[in-house]
Amino acid sequence: MLTSFSVGGKTLDSLDLKILLVTKGIKVDYAVYERFCGTRRLNPDPLTCNCLILPDGTIVHITDVAMHMSYLKNAISLESLRNIRYALHIRTPFRLVVSHGGSAVLLHNGEQVTEVSFPPASRFYEQKTSGGLPYLGNAVLQGRDFLSFQCLWPCDYAKAGYPCQFCYSGGVYERLARKRKPDPPVPTPQDVAEITDYAVNKERTAKHIQLTGGSTMNPQAECHIIRKILAQIDSLVGLQNIPGEVLVYTTPPSDPETVDQVFEAGASRIACSLEVWSEDLARTITPGKWKFSGRERCLNCLKYIARKYGPNKACSSFVVGIEPAESYLEGAEYLARDGIVPIASIWIPFGRPVMGRIAVPGLDYYRKVKEGLAEIYAKYGIVPPGSTGLNVCLCRDIWNHRSEITACCPHGPAKVSNGPA
Numbered sequence: 001m002l003t004s005f006s007v008g009g010k011t012l013d014s015l016d017l018k019i020l021l022v023t024k025g026i027k028v029d030y031a032v033y034e035r036f037c038g039t040r041r042l043n044p045d046p047l048t049c050n051c052l053i054l055p056d057g058t059i060v061h062i063t064d065v066a067m068h069m070s071y072l073k074n075a076i077s078l079e080s081l082r083n084i085r086y087a088l089h090i091r092t093p094f095r096l097v098v099s100h101g102g103s104a105v106l107l108h109n110g111e112q113v114t115e116v117s118f119p120p121a122s123r124f125y126e127q128k129t130s131g132g133l134p135y136l137g138n139a140v141l142q143g144r145d146f147l148s149f150q151c152l153w154p155c156d157y158a159k160a161g162y163p164c165q166f167c168y169s170g171g172v173y174e175r176l177a178r179k180r181k182p183d184p185p186v187p188t189p190q191d192v193a194e195i196t197d198y199a200v201n202k203e204r205t206a207k208h209i210q211l212t213g214g215s216t217m218n219p220q221a222e223c224h225i226i227r228k229i230l231a232q233i234d235s236l237v238g239l240q241n242i243p244g245e246v247l248v249y250t251t252p253p254s255d256p257e258t259v260d261q262v263f264e265a266g267a268s269r270i271a272c273s274l275e276v277w278s279e280d281l282a283r284t285i286t287p288g289k290w291k292f293s294g295r296e297r298c299l300n301c302l303k304y305i306a307r308k309y310g311p312n313k314a315c316s317s318f319v320v321g322i323e324p325a326e327s328y329l330e331g332a333e334y335l336a337r338d339g340i341v342p343i344a345s346i347w348i349p350f351g352r353p354v355m356g357r358i359a360v361p362g363l364d365y366y367r368k369v370k371e372g373l374a375e376i377y378a379k380y381g382i383v384p385p386g387s388t389g390l391n392v393c394l395c396r397d398i399w400n401h402r403s404e405i406t407a408c409c410p411h412g413p414a415k416v417s418n419g420p421a
């Protein structure tokens with residue numbers, strides 16, 4: 001059951017609150033880090049991908065605005081004064097403080113919203129692989145049970161000068177290439193296997209694994225690299241010891257059958273991300289994807305997976321907040337009809353303007369997406385990845401509460417189907 005909160009005179013459910021917190025950020029009092037650092041998974045270093053947990057269990061990413069501002073100041077002094085304009089817009093009404101009783105409390109304009117908690121303490125970010133690669137900066141623990149590798153191979157599209165506008169990693173690769181500097185090191189298959197072994201077998205902080213990287217120009221995409229990584233994970237960790245799923249993101253290969261090797265190597269699902277459904281906006285916001293791999297190749301690959309491996313095996317991620325809700329939902333339903341999972345990742349606007357803006361839509365926009373997606377998931381039997389939710393994605397939260405959400409929809413509860421129509 002979603003919890004309700006009173007925020008600035010309005011009643012919000014926990015998904016509305018998650019959206020506001022993710023899009024507006026939070027100013028975290030340093031006392032919160034001092035109080036909880038040793039006993040819970042919370043660290044002032046933004047690379048640790050902190051999250052808080054609302055009373056009903058909803059996971060919410062913490063963008064600590066104060067930490068982010070100091071990061072931006074450094075980036076600005078090195079990069080361009082243009083971004084100051086955007087940095088000055090970072091204001092948040094949300095603050096995280098320690099109460100007199102010693103609990104963590106979320107405030108909105110100084111008024112208490114709710115107590116929150118954090119995941120159990122972890123030593124994950126103190127570790128290095130046998131090759132000396134620090135876990136910090138190369139992998140993150142998300143929510144209660146997800147291990148994500150965010151950059152396992154560089155982004156050729158960004159290096160060619162065509163990064164997606166919202167993508168932080170793409171911006172980094174573009175900048176380095178422009179200055180003719182080398183790519184940052186990426187984890188080897190052995191590094192990935194050791195990190196996975198620690199999180200899954202030793203510390204047991206992860207049940208699900210997510211492998212992600214940039215987009216490459218290779219017509220095979222990254223399937224051959226992923227196959228090697230999965231083989232190494234299997235040999236060190238044992239794929240059978242991963243209790244949840246192995247979600248793999250890849251550029252769509254030119255021949256869709258190339259993905260077969262990834263499923264054979266142990267992937268549970270494969271995602272090829274469109275990011276934006278509106279073709280006009282996609283051309284501008286995701287110029288590399290549009291120019292090099294293109295929409296048709298992506299859809300061919302997703303449909304091939306859905307046809308051969310069945311519903312809920314192909315996924316496509318979208319950045320929610322950068323295109324009209326109607327166009328996102330149109331794309332989500334188009335894919336869901338074929339059993340393809342539309343993933344909803346909330347746009348975090350700090351420091352990376354899209355179409356020249358960092359202003360996010362109002363809550364009505366996200367409510368439309370929440371209700372529309374709940375109906376689509378229920379109607380077509382779509383099951384998004386994960387179990388208890390991820391930091392920035394909304395899809396699993398919506399799925400977990402789909403009956404409740406659709407019951408409140410203006411046209412009543414959706415008819416729940418067991419599979420795609």
Ligand code: SF4
Nearest residue numbers: 155164167170214215
């Ligand atoms: S293609 Fe992927 S990694 Fe490259 S800029 Fe776009 S979202 Fe980022």
